[in-house]
Every structure is written in C-alpha cells, then in structure tokens.
Amino acid sequence: MAAIRVDHLHVIRGGVDVLHDLSFEVVSGTVTGLLGPSGSGKSTLLRSLVGVQIVAGGTVTVLGEHAGAASLRRRVAYTTQAPSVYLDLTLRENLSYFARLLDAPRAAVEQAVEAVGLRELSDRPVRTFSGGQLSRASLAAALLGDPEVLVLDEPTVGLDPVLRRDLWATFREIAGKGKTLLVSSHVMDEADRCDRLLLLREGRLLADCTAAELRARTGCDRLDDAFLALVEQA
Amino acid sequence: MSRRATFATALRVLRQLRRDPRTLALLFLVPPLLITLFRYLFDAQPQTFDRVGPPMIGIFPFTTMFVVTSVAMLRERTTGTLERLMTLPLSKLDLLAGYALAFASVATVQAAITSGVAFGLLGLDVQGSVAVVIGLAVCNALLGMALGLFVSAFARTEFQAVQFLPAVVFPQLILCGLLVPRDQMVEALRWISTVLPLTWAYDGLSRAAAGTGGGAILRDVAIVLGAAALALALGATTLRRRTG
Numbered sequence: 386m387a388a389i390r391v392d393h394l395h396v397i398r399g400g401v402d403v404l405h406d407l408s409f410e411v412v413s414g415t416v417t418g419l420l421g422p423s424g425s426g427k428s429t430l431l432r433s434l435v436g437v438q439i440v441a442g443g444t445v446t447v448l449g450e451h452a453g454a455a456s457l458r459r460r461v462a463y464t465t466q467a468p469s470v471y472l473d474l475t476l477r478e479n480l481s482y483f484a485r486l487l488d489a490p491r492a493a494v495e496q497a498v499e500a501v502g503l504r505e506l507s508d509r510p511v512r513t514f515s516g517g518q519l520s521r522a523s524l525a526a527a528l529l530g531d532p533e534v535l536v537l538d539e540p541t542v543g544l545d546p547v548l549r550r551d552l553w554a555t556f557r558e559i560a561g562k563g564k565t566l567l568v569s570s571h572v573m574d575e576a577d578r579c580d581r582l583l584l585l586r587e588g589r590l591l592a593d594c595t596a597a598e599l600r601a602r603t604g605c606d607r608l609d610d611a612f613l614a615l616v617e618q619a
Numbered sequence: 620m621s622r623r624a625t626f627a628t629a630l631r632v633l634r635q636l637r638r639d640p641r642t643l644a645l646l647f648l649v650p651p652l653l654i655t656l657f658r659y660l661f662d663a664q665p666q667t668f669d670r671v672g673p674p675m676i677g678i679f680p681f682t683t684m685f686v687v688t689s690v691a692m693l694r695e696r697t698t699g700t701l702e703r704l705m706t707l708p709l710s711k712l713d714l715l716a717g718y719a720l721a722f723a724s725v726a727t728v729q730a731a732i733t734s735g736v737a738f739g740l741l742g743l744d745v746q747g748s749v750a751v752v753i754g755l756a757v758c759n760a761l762l763g764m765a766l767g768l769f770v771s772a773f774a775r776t777e778f779q780a781v782q783f784l785p786a787v788v789f790p791q792l793i794l795c796g797l798l799v800p801r802d803q804m805v806e807a808l809r810w811i812s813t814v815l816p817l818t819w820a821y822d823g824l825s826r827a828a829a830g831t832g833g834g835a836i837l838r839d840v841a842i843v844l845g846a847a848a849l850a851l852a853l854g855a856t857t858l859r860r861r862t863g
Binding site: 398399435436437438439453455458459461462463464465467468469470471472473474478482483485486487488510526 | 623624627628630631634635638639698699700702703704705706707708709860861862863
C-alpha cells in the first residue's frame with residue numbers, strides 16, 4: 386500500500402522550474418531514501434509532501450489525504466534541514482512544547498530524548514549544541530506523537546559514523562512498527578540502508594528502485610559510480 | 620482553536636524570555652529609570668510631571684512589546700520553527716493568542732513596576748484611577764505586539780526589524796499629543812494623528828490622569844483594541860502555511 390502518492394508534481398520557485406512532472410509512490414512500512422546532489426530539489430519535494438510548499442501542478446496524497454490537510458498534522462512528522470528548535474530553550478523544554486501541541490503523553494519526551502541519544506544534554510540550552518546534536522534535537526521533535534509518516538530532510542548530515550549507524554537503526558526500528566520514512570541525503574553510501582531509493586537530479590527522477598536494482602542496471606558496484614552512469618545515460 | 624495549544628505557546632514564549640535575564644532586566648528596569656529621569660527633569664514643574672507621567676507609563680509597553688515581538692517573530696520565521704509549527708496541529712489563532720497572552724502578562728508586570736515607582740516613590744499624582752492607567756498600558760502592549768508581528772513579515776534581518784521602531788513607533792509618539800496638544804497642530808498633522816492608534820491610547824491615559832471622561836476612556840480603549848485586532852488580523856495573513 387502506498388503511504389505517499391505523487392502524481393505529476395510540478396513546482397516553480399522564483400520563476401524557475403524546480404520539480405518537473407514527478408510521479409512516484411512510497412510504500413508503507415519502508416525506509417525510502419531520497420538521494421541527489423544539493424540543489425536537486427530534494428527539500429522542495431519534501432516541503433511539497435508536508436504541504437508547506439506552493440505547488441504549480443499535480444497532486445500529492447499522503448495517507449489517502451491531500452498533502453497538508455489539517456487531519457494529517459498529527460500523523461505526519463517533518464524535520465527541516467535547518468534545526469527548527471528554539472535555541473534559547475533546553476532540549477526538554479523544546480520537546481515538552483511540541484509534545485503538548487501534539488497532545489502526546491509526557492513519556493514521549495523521554496523516549497524521544499533516548500532515541501536520539503541526548504539524555505546527558507537534555508537540560509542544556511539547545512544553543513550550546515554542536516551541529517550534529519542540533520539536528521538530532523530536531524529529529525527528536527519529529528519522533529513525538531507516534532507519527533505514521535516521517536519526512537526527514539538530511540537528518541544524518543554532519544554526524545559521525547557511529548551516530549549515523551545508530552540513527553539508521555532507529556529509522557529501521559520505526560519502520561518495523563509499520564511506519565513510513567522518507568529520508569533525504571546527499572551521501573550516496575546511505576542508499577544501502579534504504580529499502581527503496583528515489584534518485585533526484587535537477588528536479589527530475591533518475592531512478593525509483595532498490596540499491597540492488599541500481600547496481601544491476603548500471604553494472605557499477607559503488608553507488609556513486611552508479612549515479613554517474615545514470616546521469617550519462619539520461 | 621485550542622486552549623491547550625494557546626497556553627502551551629504562552630508558556631513557551633515566557634520560558635524563552637526567562638532564559639534571557641538581560642532582556643527581562645531591561646524590560647523591567649528601564650521604564651522606572653526613565654520615569655525617574657522625567658520626575659527630576661520636571662523638578663520645578665510637578666504639574667507637568669503629573670500630566671506626562673501616566674502617558675509615559677502607558678507608552679513604554681507599546682514600544683518594548685513592538686520590538687520584542689518583531690524580533691521574536693522574525694526568529695520564528697528565519698530559524699524554521701514557524702515552518703515546523705505550520706506542520707503541527709496548531710492554528711494561527713492559537714499561536715497569536717499564545718504570544719498575546721505571554722506579552723500581556725509581561726506588560727502587566729512592567730506597568731505595575733513602573734506605576735509602583737512613579738506613584739509610590741516619585742509622588743506622581745493622578746485624579747483618576749491607577750488601575751485604569753495599568754489597564755491602558757496592557758492594551759498598548761497588545762497594540763505594540765500586533766504591530767510588531769505585522770512588520771516582522773517585512774524584515775529579513777534583526778537589524779531591519781529594529782529599524783521599524785523609528786519608522787512605525789516614532790511618528791505615533793510625535794503626533795499623539797504628548798509633545799504638542801493636538802488642537803494646536805496644523806490641520807494636516809491633526810488628521811494624520813487621528814488615524815494613528817497611539818493617539819487614542821494617549822488620549823485615554825491623559826484622561827485617566829486628569830480624572831475626566833469615563834465614557835471617553837472606554838471609547839479610547841475600544842479604538843486601541845480595535846486597531847490591535849486589525850493589525851493582528853493583517854499579521855495573521857503574513858503567517859502562511861504554504862510558501863513559495
């Protein structure tokens with residue numbers, strides 16, 4: 386079953402076509418990687434899925450409803466590329482605020498802090514966090530309220546390999562509970578951790594497949610090479 | 620509209636202010652210091668101090684809440700927290716009401732401290748009621764907040780946001796009747812002052828000081844709150860869920 390269905394999506398920003406006629410589906414209970422170089426339109430696509438992007442054409446359906454519908458605001462979680470938390474508050478104060486808006490139980494705050502491995506820092510102002518800690522703080526906010534779909538814009542950027550592995554394990558665990566994750570990244574080696582891949586370049590989908598299919602189709606073992614091969618074919 | 624979301628937002632805004640003790644100190648200490656300055660400036664004319672003191676108490680919250688709100692809302696827009704809020708179950712009205720609740724309570728404390736100093740220590744004397752002065756101060760705070768929210772949509776940086784103070788607040792201060800009584804202004808300026816909301820706030824405050832015109836004060840309050848509601852409605856249109 387498709388948790389997300391995108392049909393002929395067309396987005397114009399500042400008079401320039403950013404997304405051209407995109408169509409794809411994201412299957413429920415999977416981790417899908419949205420990969421592509423910076424500037425390829427990943428963030429614009431994710432913004433369209435959560436209903437904060439003005440779209441020029443096409444339809445986006447999430448959990449059977451129009452993207453951005455008020456009823457989806459409890460069911461779909463989103464993190465932007467910027468760490469969208471209040472820098473002057475502590476992590477726990479940030480999370481309690483978002484939890485209260487979502488009407489999530491108090492225990493959800495502790496679970497989210499635990500899931501992103503920030504227990505020791507949870508009573509420190511977020512301003513004092515490093516870049517990687519900030520993006521984990523932002524991710525923790527998205528875990529509140531038990532969302533069915535998580536749309537995460539580059540959540541692992543700038544993290545050390547151990548943390549990245551742990552976060553991908555968390556994503557896997559969430560997907561195991563039947564939730565759907567769409568995770569963007571510009572690091573091709575994260576593709577191997579995803580059930581399916583969407584490869585975006587200059588606002589067009591180059592591929593919608595698994596990592597194994599991508600290797601088979603291009604004859605390249607390294608996914609970076611496979612991406613190059615696809616660009617040349619196109 | 621959800622009461623839970625409104626109170627959660629007000630609490631969050633107050634927590635942010637508490638994390639910034641320097642701003643809090645400036646908010647609560649500068650107005651009493653300035654009113655003390657006025658007291659000694661008019662040492663030889665106590666009746667002038669009695670005339671301008673109450674309007675000053677009421678106008679401080681207008682200015683400070685304008686600046687605080689425009690910077691706070693600009694930060695929400697530029698750090699991405701507003702975009703996150705727009706994907707959460709929070710209506711724009713909850714967000715605005717939360718801000719209004721938080722800043723109205725700060726303004727109440729600010730006006731109470733300034734009044735305490737002015738009436739208790741500096742011997743300021745009003746014919747009307749001190750409570751009316753504080754009430755008008757809170758109305759002015761809401762007006763300042765609403766205007767600050769609205770102009771924050773037109774600022775890209777905090778430098779720009781702060782520059783809206785001389786652009787939006789100073790003309791209202793100059794024309795409200797504090798410097799020159801309105802009936803002595805040239806006609807064009809008097810007309811302009813009529814449509815500026817702070818004029819009516821000043822009118823209410825000076826009536827409260829003189830102890831005249833209960834009904835006129837109610838009219839002034841209605842005009843100030845009406846203008847605040849209008850600015851808030853305009854500000855709400857700048858909070859867009861979908862952006863380009």
